[in-house]
Amino acid sequence: MPPEFDLIGRHFRALAGPAALNLEDDAAVLAPPPGRELVMAADTMVAGVHYLPDDPADGVAQKLLRVNLSDLAAMGADPLGYLLTVSAPSDTPDAWFAGFAAGLGRDQAIYGLSLLGGDTTSTPGPVTLSLTIIGHVAPGQAVRRRGAKPGDEVWVTGTIGDGALGLAVSLGKLTDATGFLRRRYCVPSPRLGLPLAGAVSAAIDVSDGLLQDLGHLCRLAGCGAEVEAEAVPLSPAARAAGPDWFANCLGGGDDYELLLAVPPGKGEALADECRLRGVPLTRIGRFLAGEMQVRVLDGKGRPMAIAHHGWSHF
Amino acid sequence: MPPEFDLIGRHFRALAGPAALNLEDDAAVLAPPPGRELVMAADTMVAGVHYLPDDPADGVAQKLLRVNLSDLAAMGADPLGYLLTVSAPSDTPDAWFAGFAAGLGRDQAIYGLSLLGGDTTSTPGPVTLSLTIIGHVAPGQAVRRRGAKPGDEVWVTGTIGDGALGLAVSLGKLTDATGFLRRRYCVPSPRLGLPLAGAVSAAIDVSDGLLQDLGHLCRLAGCGAEVEAEAVPLSPAARAAGPDWFANCLGGGDDYELLLAVPPGKGEALADECRLRGVPLTRIGRFLAGEMQVRVLDGKGRPMAIAHHGWSHF
Known part of the structure; x- marks a missing residue:
């Protein structure tokens, strides 16, 4: 088995919820909560741009997840799950991935959501992380940026x-x-x-x-x-x-x-x-x-x- | 207005579907198709790893979208929309973004889906693209990787x-x-x-x-x-x-x-x-x-x- 699968098995499989199908498949299958609308956002963090390259990996993971959760919060939505892509130099130590996954696991427990899927690739550049968050909200109740009125x-x-x-x-x-x-x-x-x-x-x-x-x-x-x-x-x-x-x-x-x-x-x-x-x-x-x-x-x-x-x- | 908003307005807003709320909000709001399950996957492409840095931008966009659509195809799912994150060097020419968006637009028309949201950031490294595809399938009908039997x-x-x-x-x-x-x-x-x-x-x-x-x-x-x-x-x-x-x-x-x-x-x-x-x-x-x-x-x-x-x- 190629190293990518090892990496997923060692660090990410434990984070996967039922919809992630044990991260074995091409995609996750999610039954949306009945009668709710879905709320979705994606944010990226690049080492050296959005965080310092020597920041602890668990904190980087938590920030990545929380920055996306904050987008749900702004819409008044509740979290459901997330997809994650990680591009990292091929000499990234295994301990970095272990710390990164530990940070995600800690926040999954706090915020009640799980990993749905994603991708890991190598890059000749800095670690580049992208997370898509999926949440839900009562129909028509998503709070918008548009809508402030003079006097508010x-x-x-x-x-x-x-x-x-x-x-x-x-x-x-x-x-x-x-x-x-x-x-x-x-x-x-x-x-x-x-x-x-x-x-x-x-x-x-x-x-x-x-x-x-x-x-x-x-x-x-x-x-x-x-x-x-x-x-x-x-x-x-x-x-x-x-x-x-x-x-x-x-x-x-x-x-x-x-x-x-x-x-x-x-x-x-x-x-x-x-x-x-x-x-x-x-x-x-x-x-x-x-x-x-x-x-x-x-x-x-x-x-x-x-x-x-x-x-x-x- | 900062350049990130210019970039979104110039190149990505025209790709946004109704659920994307004109890309003005923190997140997209999507009413899932009634009685269907959602299918979701994410794939990343890094310049110099997954494509050649001088490949035309429209083709790169089409490959990124199609690689993800292929994951839906493997599950027997139909496409609905996608979220996109783009990390690019700050001297990336505007024409690259124009070509990239043109490729997405062409494939949106072919495959019947639209942009839901995303993020653009700068990077000191190579262009790094991450796409999360959202599709749908009849309940219980997603095709899995698991299930082959001897004799098949x-x-x-x-x-x-x-x-x-x-x-x-x-x-x-x-x-x-x-x-x-x-x-x-x-x-x-x-x-x-x-x-x-x-x-x-x-x-x-x-x-x-x-x-x-x-x-x-x-x-x-x-x-x-x-x-x-x-x-x-x-x-x-x-x-x-x-x-x-x-x-x-x-x-x-x-x-x-x-x-x-x-x-x-x-x-x-x-x-x-x-x-x-x-x-x-x-x-x-x-x-x-x-x-x-x-x-x-x-x-x-x-x-x-x-x-x-x-x-x-x-």
């Missing part, structure tokens, strides 16, 4: 900026003795299971930076937004980095929190529901009629200049 | 070896004035739409080489098989290459024909059905009780030594 409030889950500052810590540009920021950068927490359907006008996950992702909601809604700088929830570790890092918090990516457009009067009840599920929700601004631009206001309501408006992976 | 006949669609010889032509090791072999290598024909359910015991697509893929069916069935060398259908171009290339025809990959285990007495009727759909079907051997090995017999029934038994991508 801007709310966010969790804290903003930890991802960007965690990257800065990884690169040696910032210190954080607690390790919190780097953990948040390496292993984000997808905000699954929140009761968004019917409660929000629009949602997006904060992957490219708060201001850029808010800009996406504005562009699709044909309106603008303003954010109160002092309302943006920061973790103690992000606060400890000091005000010089605040622009990075708003402009950097990798938070994987949810950014929500919430009709006026509905935010507090939603926040209570989210808090019951262990997820803080904070109002940070509002959508405005007029120009499709995002403004940040200081404590006195004056527009602030924020240099870096987000991150493009291309 | 071995049948194949189309002609065998064109893929391997087409690669040899691409590498300058073989000449073929007709261009047929190279076309077969670059743009395979997935054998979708054949009435396999109920007619075959097992199926696999020939991607790693006839003998290796037949070995997979044997391993899963716990039996052996023999192939009559003179019965293996060769194209005129493969025949013209001469007997020295015959081992490559049996051992090389990239044919994307279907290899079928057919219960005795059912082959001719299935072959008639396939011929009506324009696909020749040829009996080339049989499954045998006993040792899990694949033997090739010459015209006098004597075992032949075939050096190269297939291709592993890792």
